[in-house]
Amino acid sequence: MGPLAVNEIISENTNLFFAFLIGIGFGYVLEASGFSSSRKLAGVFYGYDMVVLKVFFTAAITAMTGLLLFSLFGWIDLSLVYINPLYVTSAIVGGIIMGGGFILGGYCPGTSFCGASIGKIDAMVFIAGLFIGVALFAAGFNWFEGLYMAAFRGDPKISTALKMSDGFFALLLILAALAMFWVAEIVEKKFPREEY
Amino acid sequence: MNPRVLLALIIIPLGLVIAAVPQNKTVPYKLTAPELLSEVAERTQFVSPEVIADMLIKKDPTLRLIDVRSQQEFEKYSLPGAINIPLTDLLSEEYADILNQDVKMNVFYSNGSLAANEAWMITRQLGYTNNYVLEGGLNYWYETILNPQKPSSVSSDEEFLRYDLRKGAGMALGGDAEVKDTQDQAAGPSLKPAIKPVAKKKKAAGGC
Secondary structure: OEOOOOOOOOOHHHHHHHHHHHHHHHHHHHHHOOOOOHHHHHHHHHOOOOHHHHHHHHHHHHHHHHHHHHHHOOOEOHHHOOOOOOEHHHHHHHHHHHHHHHHHHOOOHHHHHHHHHOOOHHHHHHHHHHHHHHHHHHHOHHHHHHHHOOOEOOOOOHHHHOOOOHHHHHHHHHHHHHHHHHHHHHHHHHOOOOOO | OOHHHHHHHHHHHHHHHHHHOOOOOOOOOOOOHHHHHHHHHHOOOEEOHHHHHHHHHOOOOOEEEEEOOOHHHHHHOOOOOOEEOOHHHOOOHHHHHHHOOOOOEEEEEOOOOHHHHHHHHHHHHOOOOOEEEEOOHHHHHHHHHHOOOOOOOOOOHHHHHHHHHHHHHHHHOOOOOOOOOOHHHOOOOOOOOOOOOOOOOOOOOOOO
16 A cells, blocks of 8 residues: 555645645654753753653654554555665764764754744754755765765665564664663763753 | 553564564555456557567667576577566566666567566566567567468458568568568558656655
């Protein structure tokens, strides 16, 4: 059956409409869980608030479990689901830049829009920086292209690389995530901060 | 209850189910049985030997002949420029890009038309387009192109025209028909099917 748009069960425009609804839901949940506060987001680096880690890992394992179960029931064809292609160099460099920006600015791209929409000035400055970065990258693409396209590895899966089934890897990841949540709560108790 | 414990109680059993059950590797068919039946009934997948011969002589770059017989048979005899995809290897990953594309006109052939038609039905059910079947297979190819029979003297002009066309094609493609100039009749009827575009996989980017 799924993916709905690829199998032409819904049109491209209906797909965008769903994306719009999901986007609103995503923004609502981000704001409701306090993701529009840069202090909360930066907390994950200083150990006083691990909610970012918990929310994103919960999202990841929920989506993963859902997709695998849907595939099991024949509701979605996983071979048609897009996997980000892996460019090793740009993944590492991009990760460092993104992480640095995260600590420095206290936002990631999605949450900065969340913060800006409730009037946080630091979030607006962050967005301005984001656009400057996008423009610089686009203008200097000829320069960056070699780095950007280096070490292409296709669209690999960790489960394939470790020679285990997707389902077994999913179970390991679920257990690892739950263990991480447990450790995160210990860390939060160790580095408490009253007001932020 | 601690939310972490609640999450664990829900998601660990689900994880166990996923880990224990074998992966679903069935490839969904894109065409329903009635849709396929109507295509089979219309016989749109068949391309006549004359059209193929004409394309071969004109060196039409869109034509790709696919021999679905075994490798031994392929090595013994094959049509000019054909590639070999034995029917048993049809679903192999390495041929997916050849069979599911919108640049070339793939024509399956076998000795008769049975194996080629089977290959067409399987690829068609997977939703692939631009795959066709050589009508009558190599046997009919030999009868019509390489060794055409002269029609009886009471036959229509149309029959004679087709005979001349076949003989000309046979000569050009290494048959044993007699040499006769048929250049002016080489403009055969344009029955070549149009190549249909393939719906490309959509891409979506994510981020936090």
